[in-house]
Amino acid sequence: MKTLICIRQLPYSEPTVRFGGLIAGLESSPAAVLTVIDEDADPTEAKADLDRAISILNREEVDKIIRKGDVLSEILSEARESDYEVIVVGTHEVDRLLDAFFGTVTKRVAGKAQSSVLVVRGDRPVKLDKILIAIGGQKMNQAVVKVGARIAKAAQAKVNVLYVTSPVPTMYTGLNEIEETLEELLHTNTPIARYLRWSAQYLADQGLEAKLEIAQGVDSDEIMREALQGGYDLLVIGASAARGIFGRIFTEQVTPHVVERSPCSVLVVR
Numbered sequence: 021m022k023t024l025i026c027i028r029q030l031p032y033s034e035p036t037v038r039f040g041g042l043i044a045g046l047e048s049s050p051a052a053v054l055t056v057i058d059e060d061a062d063p064t065e066a067k068a069d070l071d072r073a074i075s076i077l078n079r080e081e082v083d084k085i086i087r088k089g090d091v092l093s094e095i096l097s098e099a100r101e102s103d104y105e106v107i108v109v110g111t112h113e114v115d116r117l118l119d120a121f122f123g124t125v126t127k128r129v130a131g132k133a134q135s136s137v138l139v140v141r142g143d144r145p146v147k148l149d150k151i152l153i154a155i156g157g158q159k160m161n162q163a164v165v166k167v168g169a170r171i172a173k174a175a176q177a178k179v180n181v182l183y184v185t186s187p188v189p190t191m192y193t194g195l196n197e198i199e200e201t202l203e204e205l206l207h208t209n210t211p212i213a214r215y216l217r218w219s220a221q222y223l224a225d226q227g228l229e230a231k232l233e234i235a236q237g238v239d240s241d242e243i244m245r246e247a248l249q250g251g252y253d254l255l256v257i258g259a260s261a262a263r264g265i266f267g268r269i270f271t272e273q274v275t276p277h278v279v280e281r282s283p284c285s286v287l288v289v290r
Contacts, residue, residue, distance in 0.1 A: 021136075021170075023051045024104040026095050026129075030069045034076060036110030038146040039285060041077040043106060043138060046174035052083035052102070056094045091125050092132070099135050106287075107133050110140045130259070130279050130288050136167065137288045139279050144253070148175040152252040153230075154243045155215070156184040156274070161258040165219045167289045168256035169226045177253070180231045181219050182246050183212065184239045202234055240277040248283045259288045 025040035027033035037053065044051040053073045055066045063086055070084040087094040099107050109126045130137045153168035155161065165181070172179040205213050206220075216232055223230040235242040247255050259275045279286050 021049050021105040023106045025053045025108040027055050030072050035142040036140045037073045037076045039140040040108035054085040056087050056091045059088045106136050108138045139286045141285050148253050150252045151177050151179045151254045153181045154257045164258040164289045173226050183234045184242045185236050239274040252284050256287045
């Protein structure tokens with residue numbers, strides 16, 4: 021995956037560099053490190069930060085890019101002009117003032133970019149052992165499963181798939197009963213069942229053993245609960261240009277909440 025790693029200032033951006041390098045390194049993909057400075061700023065410090073980022077990555081042929089102007093606009097322009105598959109941005113727990121500024125940029129990048137966006141949690145260990153693929157809504161977004169599988173296979177990581185369903189029929193009274201009906205659901209011919217069967221088969225074809233789970237409730241709450249309880253290193257979720265009310269609800273409301281609240285890093289797939 022051709023990867024653009026966006027940094028603001030080291031050492032705050034070091035986890036972003038390391039996780040972005042991990043993703044790019046899975047397939048020995050081209051990578052670049054970008055920082056954006058004000059129009060009238062001296063680039064000396066920015067150049068030093070880029071050099072430090074390159075040393076952290078410890079790999080050859082990483083481009084160093086300095087752009088001047090508005091942070092959001094310049095990140096999006098660079099990603100679009102050079103056709104990156106993944107933009108890597110970070111959240112920063114160390115410096116709350118920086119987090120208040122850059123966190124806003126992070127969410128806006130995740131919402132506006134044409135590429136997939138990896139939002140790195142700066143307070144988590146940089147590793148990739150366990151991945152959660154979260155799917156939902158009425159749109160069968162196969163890209164989410166395919167990208168999650170691609171990363172899991174390259175990293176030799178464990179992977180689980182969580183489908184968050186709409187309100188459950190009144191015959192069900194609790195989550196335990198819902199979970200017990202998964203096998204029955206998979207034997208139906210509903211769109212959800214076909215999507216889950218396809219997901220399981222695709223992951224199996226990639227040599228991955230994946231656990232399928234379904235949950236009922238508020239989408240973002242159920243995703244956060246599983247991400248927290250499961251100890252995942254990466255959450256993969258979709259943000260496609262979905263049509264219809266269900267697609268808009270899932271991609272426009274759930275994904276931003278997940279990006280903001282997730283206990284682990286999040287890959288927003290387009």
